Amino acid sequence: MASSTLHFSVRRRPPQLVAPASPTPRELKRLSDIDDQEGLRFQIPVIQFYRHEPAMAGQNPASVIRDALARTLVFYYPFAGRLREGAGKKLFVDCTGEGVLFIEAEADVKLKDFGDALHPPFPCLEELLFDVDGSSAVLNTPLLLIQVTLLSCGGFILALRLNHTMSDAPGLVQLMTAVGELARGSSSPSVIPVWRRELLEARPSPAPFFPHPEYEQVPDTEGTITPLDNTAHRSFIFGPREISILRSRLPSQLRGASSTFDILTACVWRSRTRALQPADPKENFRIICIVNIRGRINPPLPSGFYGNAFGLPVAIATAGELCSRPLDYAVELVKRAKSQVSGDYLHSVADYMVMKGRPHFTVVRTYVISDLTRAGFGDVDFGWGKPVYGGPAKGGVGVSPGVFNFFIPFVNASGEKGIVVPICLPPPAMRRFVAEIQSLLSAQSAL
Template sequence: MVNLIASHIVKPAKPIPTKVMFLSECDQRVPVTHVTIVHFYKPEGPELLKDATGVLKESLSEALVAFHPLAGRLYQKDGGRVELQCNSMGALLVEAQSELKIQDFGDFCPTPQIRALIPPIDNNNTPLHEIPLLLAQITKFACGGVSIGLAVSHVIADGHSGCHFVSEWAKIARGEKSDDQPFLDRTIFQKYEDDHPSSTAPKLQYSDFFPLPVLIGQSSSLEERKKTTICAMLKLSKDQIEQIRNKANYQDLMIHKTSNQSPFSRFVAVSAHIWKCLSKARMHNPAQETVLYVNMDFRNRLKLPLPGRYFGNAVLPVPTRAIVGDLQSRPLSYASSKIKEAIENVKDEYVRSYLVCMKNIPEVSSSRHFQAVGCPQGLFLGNPNLIFTTWVGLGLYKADFGWGNQIFLTPGSVAYDGKLFIIPSPNGDGSLFIPLCLQAEHINAFKKHFYDDI
């Protein structure tokens, strides 16, 4: 349904000195894969798309001057780590045409139909150093709409960094000056590691984060990895979110008889609701241990915050552990309290200790490979566990390439069981969209509990 018209390698518009760029332990921990996202637009007139590919190509070349790590390549090193060579090999820009209309994508659930709007990446058969770190595809639809599908190397950028790049690229495409430059010096992390106050910091160990619980009665997660998964797109209105939040806060007040502590946030309450509903849908043994991970941005949680436009990964996985029987028998405020406490623990000493913990791991491959059936040593974040990534607060809907802001955006895929995204509504009405991936046998039960238990 998507026809390729042309593809271009786009290099920085100005010469960039070739060099090896330091990668932090946060960069080294994430999977050597690409984060994918598709932006949908509905221009008011066809004239706005005149020479759209040429505009994107020229503006991308300009944007890659400031964001030149995205034009480089990764190379394998010992211990599963990688090296970033800023060698201006360039990004890939693809132009495509589709007979579909934007409305044909329904609720924009990340399906293979959505994935076709992003250039394919063959990680299994292509040497790492031959894979571009940035791939983009402009697809024009029969209705006059258009999409920009992006694949950005997770090693190079997290959500904040990726949105910063797209925002500046769009600014250049509109003919404006890009004046919000990224901070590229990742050696700043070496200072945090060297200054680590080991005498006072939490003594975090690898076991604090991994390995993860497996289902009772199973010796490993291998059987769970093989099960068929399915993606879905759920939505919570502002009123539904407030119902969930008010329930958790009211229960907490009744238990503690005080309102001295800050109330649960929307994110915490919704996460707790999902955790309870999912453990119910998965029909866990009451004695089953389960872990909920929250991918936490810590840019502003350090005593000396990272520069505002730090370009790289500044995210760590924050685990919250519980016994399913407790999750189900206790009120929503119980799960909310556990998540809130885990998040509030992410402060300067915690982050520094985490960085040193990761630095001391001689082999990082096992923590980079998620759910690969052929990778028994890899992490499995699925049943009985789950992991959240929130895109709230990233400024997602500011990527106007001259066609207006996006009418919607969605991940290109949700790769494995137990993975969920939380995405704000494009119209700013306070609602949330939740694309997720679950084992097919649990998806219907989860949807029922998700809405019935509000």
């Protein structure tokens, strides 16, 4: 594990704008009514760690990636534009061709200094992904910021920050993969990007045909939004043994019918709620599961679509029920919430966004989980091979950082696969959360 006391200095060159390598259309492109909802109007950080590759001796990763990025932006030219807001909070991309922010840097640290089990939280992240002054607003700023930091061992770190309204995880991986392909010599991406955001827009006469409790506006009567000024960050690793123990705690009819995501989401939701020690057992607590609708919508989204294409189904339980009942209660609720998601559901969300002014999803007494174990960040190759780690730079991102989190793939030194869950909680609640997880994993259920 990387040492939490690891410190190093980073020397950055002045940030520059990387524009498309050849002329691109100057036009205004509408985001979808899924893209521009309030809950996606934030910057999401990603980080990739790459080893030294002897075959690339003499090649500067920053130069290679910057050149490939410029050529990739010819295909993904909306990323070189700027976001504007119109009537009714509708978002548009003004395809100005100004470019994305790029920073080249060097650090006096080796890859091995980060440890052999890379996962969030990462030391000195603010140095590896520098917040260029004036760049972090959602509107009228670069839609992508990339920093390539060369390490003293010959490896490098690529960190980026994406305006989430532009893409979800599959869309971002599609873009990064294209940069990698062009960096390795291709003349064009293997998957040609497709805009088609109108496929996820509201109907001319919006009329939601599903209830949408995920967007219910709930007052924070008990102060249960995680405070930002005093939080502990820690990652938990669930390997095959841990998942097997959790699965064994379910009744026999649920064990085979529940996915790893179902079980782990229920475990984290229940344990986190217990750790927060809700004052009122009748208060509702929520878990929102981000569900990719690619493959669930008819007609299907075209290959190459890189917009946001997911739903936010919610499960709701009172604190008393969630904390006192066994794990299978939470598993059943998670499974039921996921089953709601379909193409019709997402079109209903689009209608709801237009009718209700693009509200933020509920954040009070809510936890949001996004499963990135199969997103593909770990396969992005710029010529130096696959990353040692690829994925979210930290847990707890978004407008309410204690609310939004990820499941991240993990491989240990012996090649065993697992899932990393970064957790962000106030220190006393973190200590209780650790105890809850240890209790669940201490022995197999008698069921």
